[in-house]
Amino acid sequence: MPKVLVSDALSETAVNIFKERGVDVDYEPSLGKDKDKLLSVIGDYDGLAVRSATKATAPIIEAAKNLKVIGRAGIGVDNIDIKSATAAGIVVMNTPYGNAITTAEHAIAMMFALVRNIPQANQSTHAGKWEKSAFMGAEVFGKTLGVIGCGNIGSIVANRGVGLKMRVIAFDPFLTEERAVELGVEKVDIGDLLKRADIVTLHTPLTDQTRNILGRDNLAVLKKGAFVVNCARGGLVDEAALKDALDEGRIAGAALDVYETEPATKHPLFGHPKVVATPHLGASTREAQENVAIQIAEQMADYLIRGAVSNSLNSPSVTAEEAPRLKPFVSLADKLGLFAGQLTQTGVKEIEISYEGEVSELNTKPLTAAAVAGVLKPMLSEVNVVNAPVLAKERGISIVETYRDDADSYDSVIRLRIVTEQQDRTVSGTIFGALPRIVEIKGVEMEAAFAPHMLYTTNEDKPGFIGALGQTLGAAGVNIATFNLGRSAPGEGAIALVAVDDPVSDDVLEKVRALPHVTQAAALSF
Numbered sequence: 001m002p003k004v005l006v007s008d009a010l011s012e013t014a015v016n017i018f019k020e021r022g023v024d025v026d027y028e029p030s031l032g033k034d035k036d037k038l039l040s041v042i043g044d045y046d047g048l049a050v051r052s053a054t055k056a057t058a059p060i061i062e063a064a065k066n067l068k069v070i071g072r073a074g075i076g077v078d079n080i081d082i083k084s085a086t087a088a089g090i091v092v093m094n095t096p097y098g099n100a101i102t103t104a105e106h107a108i109a110m111m112f113a114l115v116r117n118i119p120q121a122n123q124s125t126h127a128g129k130w131e132k133s134a135f136m137g138a139e140v141f142g143k144t145l146g147v148i149g150c151g152n153i154g155s156i157v158a159n160r161g162v163g164l165k166m167r168v169i170a171f172d173p174f175l176t177e178e179r180a181v182e183l184g185v186e187k188v189d190i191g192d193l194l195k196r197a198d199i200v201t202l203h204t205p206l207t208d209q210t211r212n213i214l215g216r217d218n219l220a221v222l223k224k225g226a227f228v229v230n231c232a233r234g235g236l237v238d239e240a241a242l243k244d245a246l247d248e249g250r251i252a253g254a255a256l257d258v259y260e261t262e263p264a265t266k267h268p269l270f271g272h273p274k275v276v277a278t279p280h281l282g283a284s285t286r287e288a289q290e291n292v293a294i295q296i297a298e299q300m301a302d303y304l305i306r307g308a309v310s311n312s313l314n315s316p317s318v319t320a321e322e323a324p325r326l327k328p329f330v331s332l333a334d335k336l337g338l339f340a341g342q343l344t345q346t347g348v349k350e351i352e353i354s355y356e357g358e359v360s361e362l363n364t365k366p367l368t369a370a371a372v373a374g375v376l377k378p379m380l381s382e383v384n385v386v387n388a389p390v391l392a393k394e395r396g397i398s399i400v401e402t403y404r405d406d407a408d409s410y411d412s413v414i415r416l417r418i419v420t421e422q423q424d425r426t427v428s429g430t431i432f433g434a435l436p437r438i439v440e441i442k443g444v445e446m447e448a449a450f451a452p453h454m455l456y457t458t459n460e461d462k463p464g465f466i467g468a469l470g471q472t473l474g475a476a477g478v479n480i481a482t483f484n485l486g487r488s489a490p491g492e493g494a495i496a497l498v499a500v501d502d503p504v505s506d507d508v509l510e511k512v513r514a515l516p517h518v519t520q521a522a523a524l525s526f
């Protein structure tokens with residue numbers, strides 16, 4: 001039974017879902033804050049479910065020898081080292097929609113808190129001061145709301161802004177004109193947004209491109225008297241520059257839910273009269289926490305039990321219904337890749353995977369990942385289906401997928417073509433009786449099952465070869481399990497694929513290569 005550690009505070013519903021789905025679960029809501037303890041126990045688990053307190057860093061991932069999945073109950077995955085997880089073959093998933101409405105509502109609440117001085121007025125009124133004239137506010141009706149980042153949350157904020165009869169403008173390089181029209185927003189560039197917005201609200205992830213998107217220069221361009229709301233990530237706003245802009249009266253106020261360093265218990269902006277601050281509460285509603293807990297438990301259990309992948313940041317999606325249908329084809333793709341990879345001596349330039357017949361209708365992304373992983377495994381250490389496409393890209397190997405409705409004599413065929421600096425090689429396979437089988441090698445038709453140890457030879461099709469090969473193997477004590485032959489035409493190139501009981505030694509290979517008419521001999525393992 002797979003075992004999951006929940007190392008941050010998550011709704012108990014998640015724990016029940018894991019149990020109901022047949023996943024053993026340890027709920028340790030404060031363990032994530034103790035990195036030494038986490039390091040010492042993580043090796044026992046197949047899954048790790050977190051919010052933001054647990055930092056799944058490279059050392060944690062290195063120690064997580066059995067870990068298969070990290071699930072983030074929430075959106076931002078900046079507490080997870082995705083690069084290390086990918087290299088280790090660990091699927092990272094999040095719940096991109098579960099807390100989006102809640103966070104958008106928090107941004108709108110922060111906007112109102114700012115423009116109507118609600119926190120300050122609340123404090124003063126509780127103190128019995130009745131300072132009615134000290135808290136003159138502003139209407140949002142007719143004002144311009146500048147949304148930076150118009151994805152899940154930004155688009156909900158934009159929608160609420162439109163509902164409040166605000167003029168909404170958005171800067172997002174990935175926002176299409178059609179989507180902008182659909183949302184009722186005007187797509188603008190950042191300079192335009194800064195000059196026109198009365199309230200700027202941030203909703204991008206923190207990346208190299210977005211870090212300090214409201215830095216000193218951009219803050220200087222902001223319309224005088226504008227307000228800033230950040231319910232996305234600390235680091236999007238230069239906090240020192242923001243303090244200067246507030247102190248100099250260029251900005252009327254800022255509402256912050258997120259900070260460069262969290263937890264933020266001391267901060268230069270805490271106590272500032274123009275700042276409204278909350279402790280990363282964006283996602284903190286009962287509804288959102290229930291949503292993300294349920295979603296992450298279901299997604300992780302689906303992956304651990306059924307191989308289904310959803311909302312992954314480093315692996316193609318596979319639904320729970322698809323997973324069992326894909327399973328034999330994943331195995332076939334992996335074995336075809338391994339076959340080709342073991343015979344490849346020079347740099348791979350291109351891997352083409354053709355899906356023919358019924359398999360062309362399936363979700364082929366996981367099959368492609370398996371084929372590429374298979375090709376790369378004999379050449380690189382630490383290759384897996386999660387990191388294989390990344391590794392191929394880093395090495396300049398192009399991956400091409402083609403599709404054909406018909407697979408000639410079979411229901412389904414996967415055809416792999418490897419283009420290297422020196423040659424172009426194909427190998428094809430099908431599923432027969434739920435097991436992968438080779439049906440073609442280098443244009444030669446063949447019918448062979450994969451076996452753990454195999455001998456592959458190419459030779460000129462001349463009488464006496466089969467006997468000589470059998471004798472050589474027999475004399476070396478190599479027991480033949482199956483013997484498969486194919487040739488392009490009588491007397492021309494022939495291929496033998498021999499399943500043997502034990503690995504073929506270098507010594508035996510040399511003897512096979514020395515046989516008359518043999519052009520190539522290689523030991524393969526699957």
Ligand SMILES: NC(=O)c1ccc[n+]([C@@H]2O[C@H](COP(=O)([O-])OP(=O)(O)OC[C@H]3O[C@@H](n4cnc5c(N)ncnc54)[C@H](O)[C@@H]3O)[C@@H](O)[C@H]2O)c1
Pocket residue numbers: 074075076077096099100103148149150151152153154171172173174175203204205206209210231232233257258280281282283284
């Ligand atoms: N405060 C909280 O508790 C809380 C809760 C949930 C999410 N978040 C954060 O909110 C942010 C938005 O989340 P989301 O789910 O909407 O993400 P999303 O991926 O759906 O949307 C992000 C948008 O930012 C855009 N973007 C990317 N780079 C950009 C750039 N350089 N300039 C302008 N736009 C850019 C993208 O095109 C995308 O449309 C994330 O940082 C997330 O971590 C915070």
Ligand SMILES: O=C(O)CC[C@@H](O)C(=O)O
Pocket residue numbers: 051052073074075076077099280282283284
């Ligand atoms: O878990 C939380 O409370 C914060 C989550 C939020 O920052 C997110 O990115 O989803």
